[in-house]
Amino acid sequence: MTRALVIAPQWIGDAVMTEPLLRRLHARGEVITVGALPWVAPVYRAMAQVAEVVDLPFAHGGLQWAARRSMAAKMRGRFDVAYVGPNSLKSALLPWWAGIPKRVGYQGESRYWVLNRRLPNPPPGDRPPMVAFYSALSGDSGVEQDRPQLQLAAATVDAALHELQLTRQGYYVFAPGAEFGPAKRWPASHFAVLSEQLALPVVLLGSAKESALCGEIAHVVNAIRPGHCLNWAGRTSLDQALATIAAAKAMVSNDSGLMHVAAAFGIPQVAIFGSSSPLHTPPLNTLAHVVWLKKDPLYQPPLDCAPCFARTCPLGHTRCLVDVQPDDVLRYL
Template identity: 75%
Template sequence: MDIKSLVIAPQWIGDAVMTEPLMRRLAARGERLTVGALPWVAPVYRAMPHVVEVIEFPFAHGGLQWAARRAMAKTLRGRFDAAYVCPNSLKSALIPWWAGISRRVGYSGEARWGLLNQRLPNPPEGERPPMVAFYSALSGDAGLDADQPHLQLPPGAAAAALAAQSLQAQGFYVLAPGAEYGPAKRWPAAHFAALASQLALPVLLLGSGKDAEVCAEIAAAVNAKQPGQCRDLAGKTTLDQAIALIASAKAMVSNDSGLMHVAAAFGVPQVAVFGSSSPLHTPPLSDRATVLWLKNDPAYQPPLDCAPCFARECPLGHTRCLVDIAPAKVLSYL
């Protein structure tokens, strides 16, 4: 008889992608997987073949939302033998506890002693392993470092997304200029526009509604000289559609963002531009990914002693780590 397991998903797209090897490991030993996820990450789990069911949790960012979590837990009572809690927050562990799931696995986290009964010690600040290994450790298995996330589109998803945009597979590039964390992770809009103007195929700009301003700026600059070359879809697609378009693209260029990890998990050729963050911790895990990070470029002078600063905005006011990555450099890898 299969073990029925509930996985409580992280709330960020990139982190959700990083949990795929955990799903694969759990499914390989016979666990039937249901994922509870917030609506903005649920599409990532619909692209994981080992996940049997995705339940969208109707919760908002912030706040414990006790009543809503209790109500959700009531609907899940008696359905599961085990739960794996990926986030470290107290609220993420409430549903498995209230649902009466007998085995509840997660990191020690935020005051969760009574909520979890199988706890892993949280690595100290600065010593956390790469995120894939961090999440895969919840399985209790060894040999986690070699895992790479892999996603697979549901049947018909690519055809539907391409038809909606009148596109052909491999007939366009995707640029993802956003990075929700802050401007110190965003390659300049003018650089994205210069790159888009030099590409031989049409360009799609993908992102959330929060990226609408920068994407509109890029599209306007490109289309003023080459009408129709650049299509701004920021905030105009569902995440399911955006995932399908990325999977169907000839190549993608992005900042260090959740969509970067989506492209890597589909094996799409990509260039990932890093600024304030570090590819040593959250790189795109794909043999077809090129990472550009001036911190580890010995030819770049003067050296970037300030990187990685992990700041939302450049503390020194110059953002050299991004400004000095030229569009021609990115183009050379496409």
């Protein structure tokens, strides 16, 4: 029996995209413990192949040497191999200080001494899709074909829906935010118009940072259809958000972490792309529809500027998103 520690990425979408890696490790007999920051840990609790999830008491930024050394001391002697998902030096320190014999990760950021199984880091312009990027840590071939899968116990979903006063398939979920920046966000006014046209209620999910954005949408919609739009951004735990997505009729989102959650649950979804590319981070879901004007031959003039991968539109118009009309999304719902 091989005891494996996986150091998780710090973003929800990336956490989802490590699931095929964990499935491969589990299939070959490795017993998996995931070390994850608290805001992504619930994602790993929705992965059947994970034996244990350890909440890492670290914050954004800084090496936090004392906290990492303390956690490493608790892990010493527990693991045979560590797989380091993030590319940073600090993410590789814990397995090194814990004395884990085999430490696997991508080379870079002065990690030569702390990792002893190093994969060449692809250049920024030639990086594979993220699922393949993470799955390659397994050392297996054929990683391009993997699709992330999440699952929650029916009792867990039912308990969350009861608490939130929802019924299965009785609502849509919208995720209007995108942590990276406004160049990935479909306009709030478009989300509002789309919501008004749906027969079922709409639940808005996101972080506390996105509460005002979701509040703007809910205010417009509820003025016309009172109570039709529920703004839960920043008001649910991630566990509740996962259950809400898993039981939804369908989901509409930007290219975001919650988009990947919906894909991994296999629910119908529409993913709207602007400055980023579905060739790099697609929703890997047979029920997903991607709307991206870059690949629309009927859209003129062509979007030669996309994908720019910028946080804000360098040209100031963000027409890659503004010109996606609510009806372009409604046709898939």
